[in-house]
Amino acid sequence: MTQLNDYKEIAAKKVALRDAQLKKEWLVPEADLPPKNIKDVLNFPEESGYLSASEIEITNADARTIVEKIKAKEWTSVEVTKAFCHRASIAHQLTNCLTEVFFDEALETAAVLDELYRETGKLQGPLHGLPISLKDCFNLKGKASSIGIVGYAFSPEGGMPEDAVLATILKDLGAVFYVKTNIPTAMMTGESFNNLWGRTLNPFNRDLTAGGSSGGEAALSALKGSPLSVGTDIGGSIRIPAAFQNIYGLRPSFGRFPTFGCRPGLAGFESVVSVNGPMARSIDALLLYSQAVIGAEPWLQDPRAIEIPWRSIELPTKLTFAVLWDDGICKPHPPILRGLQETVDKLKAAGHEVIEWDPRLHLKLLTLAGALFTSDGGNRIKGLVGLTGEPLLEALLGLTNAAEISTSKLWELQLERNIVARDYLLQFVGTASQTSSGRPIDGILLPAAPCAGAPHEKFKYVGYTVAYNVLDYTSATFPVTRADSSIDIADKDYIARNPTEKEAWDSYDAEQNHGGAVSIQLVGKRLEEEKVLAMLKVIAKVVDYKQ
Amino acid sequence: MTQLNDYKEIAAKKVALRDAQLKKEWLVPEADLPPKNIKDVLNFPEESGYLSASEIEITNADARTIVEKIKAKEWTSVEVTKAFCHRASIAHQLTNCLTEVFFDEALETAAVLDELYRETGKLQGPLHGLPISLKDCFNLKGKASSIGIVGYAFSPEGGMPEDAVLATILKDLGAVFYVKTNIPTAMMTGESFNNLWGRTLNPFNRDLTAGGSSGGEAALSALKGSPLSVGTDIGGSIRIPAAFQNIYGLRPSFGRFPTFGCRPGLAGFESVVSVNGPMARSIDALLLYSQAVIGAEPWLQDPRAIEIPWRSIELPTKLTFAVLWDDGICKPHPPILRGLQETVDKLKAAGHEVIEWDPRLHLKLLTLAGALFTSDGGNRIKGLVGLTGEPLLEALLGLTNAAEISTSKLWELQLERNIVARDYLLQFVGTASQTSSGRPIDGILLPAAPCAGAPHEKFKYVGYTVAYNVLDYTSATFPVTRADSSIDIADKDYIARNPTEKEAWDSYDAEQNHGGAVSIQLVGKRLEEEKVLAMLKVIAKVVDYKQ
Structure with a gap:
């Protein structure tokens, strides 16, 4: 991108490319969007009239329910993925939560999974057909991980050379990726604002910050544009936005989930460790995710993951x-x-x-x-x-x-x-x-x-x-x-x-x-x-x- | 020690204090020690005539056997401790392997354990009555951890303020401490030589180095002056001396055994982590130690220990x-x-x-x-x-x-x-x-x-x-x-x-x-x-x- 000298030009070009990925049929016409003085937009997607009853039913469902319905052949992954692409598009219009958007690829993946299930009767894994949204820093082959840095918008050329270990594992488990989400510059502040993508708003009250650094994930999740989000946390980056959007967020200890192949804000810094973990509107979604990822033995792919299988736990009656x-x-x-x-x-x-x-x-x-x-x-x-x-x-x-x-x-x-x-x-x-x-x-x-x-x-x-x-x-x-x-x-x-x-x-x-x-x-x-x-x-x- | 200006004076004073702890009745008269040109001194302790048949039997026994014999009331911890104090003294005469020596305290501890067992019929723990030698860096309350640094010979005054977590755990399991052992300056070379304690020789061939940094432990163990040694390893410090003395040594991964409360050579350095682990003449001793220490749940005392209990393992027949x-x-x-x-x-x-x-x-x-x-x-x-x-x-x-x-x-x-x-x-x-x-x-x-x-x-x-x-x-x-x-x-x-x-x-x-x-x-x-x-x-x- 040497011809673009000004950071604003680079950012504008990148944003335009992202916007071109948003499908017109999934966007609410400008005139029908809530005006700026409407602060609480949590119920807008459902009440807008632009989501079908089936899309509402699907996107309101918990992650585990979605996988179960796919398994029961009530829903296909393509249907589910379409519904979330649609609702995520509206969520983005309300809060500016998305960075990389790749709905077509997602639908292709979903179709392949549906076909596999039709042909073999077997699910790809415990996350079969489930759309999962990823914070911008998770490397996906061929896509940018710009982490709110304008200079990373098109670097490396052709996108990242390989998937993050976590992404590889989630794909193997049957997940469908469809969007990545907004963050602060280099993920190093508590508000999801940067010079590349701008600011993510809080759907509970758009005058408030979505928090950060996993703010795009939290806003998207609260608006039910994603059944399962993955954030990272080095100072509160899962917990702060989860809290600001009243979803559940888990900051695991380092080593439970694989971190290799994420683009870090402070590369090589280890005195305080960055971790990643799930965020969702239900605890069951966090459980589904945690058991599935750890069940995939991440320590065979990530040198810093710890071999602790998912353990059964019995709590005392009185905590x-x-x-x-x-x-x-x-x-x-x-x-x-x-x-x-x-x-x-x-x-x-x-x-x-x-x-x-x-x-x-x-x-x-x-x-x-x-x-x-x-x-x-x-x-x-x-x-x-x-x-x-x-x-x-x-x-x-x-x-x-x-x-x-x-x-x-x-x-x-x-x-x-x-x-x-x-x-x-x-x-x-x-x-x-x-x-x-x-x-x-x-x-x-x-x-x-x-x-x-x-x-x-x-x-x-x-x-x-x-x-x-x-x-x-x-x-x-x-x-x-x-x-x-x-x-x-x-x-x-x-x-x-x-x-x-x-x-x-x-x-x-x-x-x-x-x-x-x-x-x-x-x-x-x-x-x-x-x-x-x-x-x-x-x-x-x-x-x-x-x- | 402000009155001692010269490092040699400080070292000499420290060595003299150590020597004063060596009991005359357990030392071989100078004239009866093997001459310098005798390189292989492995069998000297047994052949010297200075160890009794019972002392030889005890010190030749494996760590687990020792605990079992104490349990079976065939041996007392005092008898066992005396035997190892005696043989360790001779080992030291041959190789200069000891730093801190505290036989009297060891015998008191052993007597207390014997008394406990006599009175209650219960063992203190899986290491009841077993003498364990420690590399110099493990803090013991009231004793120096000089780690081959002359300036640490008497610092802090009055010795270390508290035990290392590992020492606390081993004591709780029933171990008897009686000596600490020599190392290189700050444990940062592969040979156990420093300006405070001098050089540890290799009992297989005294013209060769004992290796390091846990060289004192390995020389002592090879001469059967200790049934169970604890070393540390940041670059090979368990494995090199274990290898140079043909004993077994385990360098665990970081987090299995507690490291808090050891005096480090490179304090605060974490880019490569120092660990500690057992060294002994039998694998069974390493197993006994590992199961006992991990069974004591070190993660409740050391913030960097990992909660992985000792796991049963089934190997394939063909490895x-x-x-x-x-x-x-x-x-x-x-x-x-x-x-x-x-x-x-x-x-x-x-x-x-x-x-x-x-x-x-x-x-x-x-x-x-x-x-x-x-x-x-x-x-x-x-x-x-x-x-x-x-x-x-x-x-x-x-x-x-x-x-x-x-x-x-x-x-x-x-x-x-x-x-x-x-x-x-x-x-x-x-x-x-x-x-x-x-x-x-x-x-x-x-x-x-x-x-x-x-x-x-x-x-x-x-x-x-x-x-x-x-x-x-x-x-x-x-x-x-x-x-x-x-x-x-x-x-x-x-x-x-x-x-x-x-x-x-x-x-x-x-x-x-x-x-x-x-x-x-x-x-x-x-x-x-x-x-x-x-x-x-x-x-x-x-x-x-x-x-």
């Missing part, structure tokens, strides 16, 4: 949680505290035990995260935006203004991280002395973010999630309620304890935040994916949130 | 190995090639299959290892020797002469490492197309080092082991034979392909190397500890080496 109300750095906004309180109350009412979690190690974790993420002085990010000279977003200045540290200093930080991880583990295991069962807590309940979504460019504080990236603990988010301007009144007398908190509290306005998604985070120890999902099911039943 | 004769960088010396050939021949004769391993990725692995180990420009090592101004050993100049690299460059190297790890995994799994079973190989057989021990200060090439530290593959060594000057004739016409190989071949002299230990390395994939030990049993039976 014990610790609740963290406030990490001591940024007190959550009223809707989040209400959501957490409701969760705790309902769990107690259901017979579970809840003790308090002392957040004494969280400042240390946050400080370490900051130092580790900026350890290259932002050189990697600068290099990426420098490919075309696109402007650096303000939200990235924290990364790029840092001074690069020496390897010796990095080693010191890694040592510190291990020490705080040890202290955190001892605190977790040590709760045995405070529970009525004499066992340690099963998990920690805390906010996923201090806010129920935030106005665009106002979401900054990722401390509630990044703590568990530093620790590599299994964590997940679950929806509880929505922000309500009539009850989630800001405490005007609250005196912020630091500039970060002041900024977060200054940006809270009950009216502006109305309708925002309220999700809570559940944290288990490292490599406890089975247990966290099992607990999630218990909690979700008690919380009883309706998607 | 398939790939053999790597020469890594393309440093061709093994005649005794090693003969040992490897004998192993392959015997395995084939026993019905197993052996294919060839293409070492095409080994140069890349070696280059990466070099770049990663020196990424801090040797600052850490310089800081350690700088504590007292002790001279830097020549063998460490490779580390300290490198320039420190930037964090950005380190990230690039880590990325390269992941790519070669992926290629190696695909090569391993891809052998399925070459085996008669259609399954991938079960393991790789190759040298642990290019030599059967080396003259002091002549052991340099760690490529055969460090490759698997970069990959974090489970690997182990097993004894095959001993070097024999009458048959292991140097090929005078061999033209070295590079300076490293020239140096290694120039240092080979069949006479000088006579009697050196010949061990072979077995490599499985990552986190295959159970499988590697199970294969080791099959191989050992076929090879039939007598300790």
Whole structure:
């Protein structure tokens, strides 16, 4: 693309190519789209009149139901794929959530799977015929992984040379890929905005950010344009957008799911590890995905995957949680505290035990995260935006203004991280002395973010999630309620304890935040994916949130 | 120790304190020790006349037998401990293998365990009463972990503030600690020599190095001064000394055994991970140890330990190995090639299959290892020797002469490492197309080092082991034979392909190397500890080496 000198030209060309892939018959005419002042567009696709009853039925179905209906020959993969392509197109019109679009290829794949099933009577695998949407960073052969970097829009020429290991595995399991989704520049901020694709909006309230970095996935999923999403998480990138869109998101510990062959934001950075995991409107979809991917033995393809098969888990009837109300750095906004309180109350009412979690190690974790993420002085990010000279977003200045540290200093930080991880583990295991069962807590309940979504460019504080990236603990988010301007009144007398908190509290306005998604985070120890999902099911039943 | 300005003074004081812990009744009078020209001292302890028949019987027993005899009340832990203290003292006189010596404490611990058993009829755990020797780097509360650094001889004052996690676990399982053992400066060369404790000799041939960095453990074990040794390995530090002393050594993958609370040579360095594992004269001892430690759930104490319980393993009747004769960088010396050939021949004769391993990725692995180990420009090592101004050993100049690299460059190297790890995994799994079973190989057989021990200060090439530290593959060594000057004739016409190989071949002299230990390395994939030990049993039976 040497003839395009201006980053805007490159971006425009790329966007035009993407738009050309959107089929006219699946788009709502401009005039029939909700006007900009309509903030909550969650129900628009269904109410628009542009989706058929069958398309609505299919796209409202859970991932497992879809596979079962295909197996039962009630639906074909082509039908299912068409329905999701259609609804994803509308979701994109509402939120700008898609990057790579390849509906024709998807329909071909679906047709091949249908044919295979017709001919052999056998399914390709446990995800046979199921459309799965992927965050932009998952390499697919022949397609770009531009990760919000204009210089990557057409690089490498001809697209990626091979599929990510995860994509290979999902294909082998029968998945149908049809779209990739939007993210922040290099996936390194908490809002899905970049100079290539622009901004993804939150369908709960389009004045709010979709969050990031897996924001496109979450917006698409909430609008039921995807039955199963795959995101990545290095600081909260699955949990924040999942929480901001009230879907379920699982941040597994490193090694459970294969990561090889994704285009990273900070290539080679390992002091805090990036992982990928599923996001969906149902826990069952997360379970279906996790069992299928791990059942495919990713450790035979990814050198860093860990050979732990999917384990059966038996939870105690009475669970014990610790609740963290406030990490001591940024007190959550009223809707989040209400959501957490409701969760705790309902769990107690259901017979579970809840003790308090002392957040004494969280400042240390946050400080370490900051130092580790900026350890290259932002050189990697600068290099990426420098490919075309696109402007650096303000939200990235924290990364790029840092001074690069020496390897010796990095080693010191890694040592510190291990020490705080040890202290955190001892605190977790040590709760045995405070529970009525004499066992340690099963998990920690805390906010996923201090806010129920935030106005665009106002979401900054990722401390509630990044703590568990530093620790590599299994964590997940679950929806509880929505922000309500009539009850989630800001405490005007609250005196912020630091500039970060002041900024977060200054940006809270009950009216502006109305309708925002309220999700809570559940944290288990490292490599406890089975247990966290099992607990999630218990909690979700008690919380009883309706998607 | 501010009054001691000279590093030699500090070292002398420390050595004197150690010597004061050696009990006169357990030392062989100077005059009765073998003269310096006696190279092979393996049988001296037994033939010296200074060990009682009972002490010989106890110290010749396998670790599991010892625990069983204690359980059967045939032996007490005090008797057993005394026997090993005695034999360890003689081993030390022959090879200079001990650093911290605390026989009195050991006997007290043993007495407490005996008393517990007498009173309750219950054993403390699966290692009840068993003496276990530890490499110097394992922190024990109140004792130094000087790791061959003079400046650490008395620092921190009063010794380490707490036990390493592994030590805590072993104690809980019933182990009796009685000695720590010698290593190279900061454990960062392949020979156990440092300015604090001096040099550990190889009991097979005292003109040869004991290897390193767990050289003290291996010399002690070979002389039966310890039934179960614990070493660490970041570049071959378990496997090299195990191989040079013809004992079994297991380098597990990172996360199986707890590492928290060891004093590292390169603190905070994680691009290649240091692990610890057992070394002993019997595979059964390695199994006893591994099952016991993992059974203690180290992941509840060490934040980086992985929750994989000890798994039962069923091997196919016919195993398939790939053999790597020469890594393309440093061709093994005649005794090693003969040992490897004998192993392959015997395995084939026993019905197993052996294919060839293409070492095409080994140069890349070696280059990466070099770049990663020196990424801090040797600052850490310089800081350690700088504590007292002790001279830097020549063998460490490779580390300290490198320039420190930037964090950005380190990230690039880590990325390269992941790519070669992926290629190696695909090569391993891809052998399925070459085996008669259609399954991938079960393991790789190759040298642990290019030599059967080396003259002091002549052991340099760690490529055969460090490759698997970069990959974090489970690997182990097993004894095959001993070097024999009458048959292991140097090929005078061999033209070295590079300076490293020239140096290694120039240092080979069949006479000088006579009697050196010949061990072979077995490599499985990552986190295959159970499988590697199970294969080791099959191989050992076929090879039939007598300790």
